[in-house]
Amino acid sequence: DVKVTQSSRYLVKRTGEKVFLECVQDMDHENMFWYRQDPGLGLRLIYFSYDVKMKEKGDIPEGYSVSREKKERFSLILESASTNQTSMYLCASSPYRPLPKQETQYFGPGTRLLVL
Amino acid sequence: DQQVKQNSPSLSVQEGRISILNCDYTNSMFDYFLWYKKYPAEGPTFLISISSIKDKNEDGRFTVFLNKSAKHLSLHIVPSQPGDSAVYFCAASQITGNQFYFGTGTSLTVIP
Numbered sequence: 701d702v703k704v705t706q707s708s709r710y711l712v713k714r715t716g717e718k719v720f721l722e723c724v725q726d727m728d729h730e731n732m733f734w735y736r737q738d739p740g741l742g743l744r745l746i747y748f749s750y751d752v753k754m755k756e757k758g759d760i761p762e763g764y765s766v767s768r769e770k771k772e773r774f775s776l777i778l779e780s781a782s783t784n785q786t787s788m789y790l791c792a793s794s795p796y797r798p799l800p801k802q803e804t805q806y807f808g809p810g811t812r813l814l815v816l
Numbered sequence: 817d818q819q820v821k822q823n824s825p826s827l828s829v830q831e832g833r834i835s836i837l838n839c840d841y842t843n844s845m846f847d848y849f850l851w852y853k854k855y856p857a858e859g860p861t862f863l864i865s866i867s868s869i870k871d872k873n874e875d876g877r878f879t880v881f882l883n884k885s886a887k888h889l890s891l892h893i894v895p896s897q898p899g900d901s902a903v904y905f906c907a908a909s910q911i912t913g914n915q916f917y918f919g920t921g922t923s924l925t926v927i928p
Contacts (some may be wrong), residue, residue: 704859711874731914740825742920743860743905750914790859796914804850805907807859 704808706791712814719778720746721811725789732774733805734758734766736787743790749774750796769805781815788812819843820908822919830927835893837922839906844889846908848873850916851880851891854903863904867911896926 707722725732733748735758748768755766763785767775774793778811789812792805798807821840829835833876837851847868852860866873866880873880879892892901903921 709857723868733916735918740920742822743918745915748915792859794914794916804865805863807861810857810860812857 702805704791704793705809706811708811709809710812712800712816713781714816715782716779717781719781719813720741721776721789723774723808724772725793726772727793728771729793732768733792733796734774735792737790738787746776786813786815818905818915820917820919822906822922824895826923828925828927829896832897835896835900835924837891837904837924838905839889839919840887842906848911849882849889850907852905852907854905860905882919898928899927900924901926
């Protein structure tokens with residue numbers, strides 16, 4: 701069974717703080733993703749990575765950075781947290797494509813971040 | 817620009833009846849489509865998928881229909897159960913691609 705874990709389920713931070721969200725997957729997947737989920741906006745891609753030390757910007761990368769030093773771990777960093785970054789953050793992983801069979805993304809449980 | 821759209825933010829259905837969730841996409845290069853289910857405070861879980869070589873895929877109570885010419889897919893749940901109450905996201909990708917594009921979600925409530 702694929703497991704994607706996120707370091708915190710709930711987090712409360714102050715404006716201006718540096719915030720680290722950690723994600724670990726145990727299926728040796730090449731691809732890892734960070735999304736945020738907001739009401740009415742669905743899942744929006746922040747960053748993704750298809751290999752160690754590789755990263756690609758998603759749709760809303762502003763105010764965020766990422767780090768992928770090991771294959772199983774993908775970190776999302778909020779350099780200076782702001783109130784508009786209050787959201788549910790979801791990490792996902794998937795095998796690199798193309799593959800002989802279709803694959804899906806596997807999600808972690810999410811981190812609900814509140815920035816005061 | 818939103819490439820995958822779910823125009824109904826919410827849907828209420830009586831238990832035992834059919835739930836139909838709809839999804840439209842704009843990118844004709846998409847050839848692989850998925851539905852995810854999400855409960856509050858949990859990550860989305862994969863429900864069912866379909867590739868563009870098919871127009872229907874069935875898994876128990878869940879059936880996904882794909883109309884490529886209309887760039888439209890739908891998820892049918894029959895019969896609907898209270899435990900199906902959740903937010904449903906459709907997603908699309910290219911089979912050879914590594915990125916998934918998600919819709920905004922439809923919140924389904926199944927009334928006992």
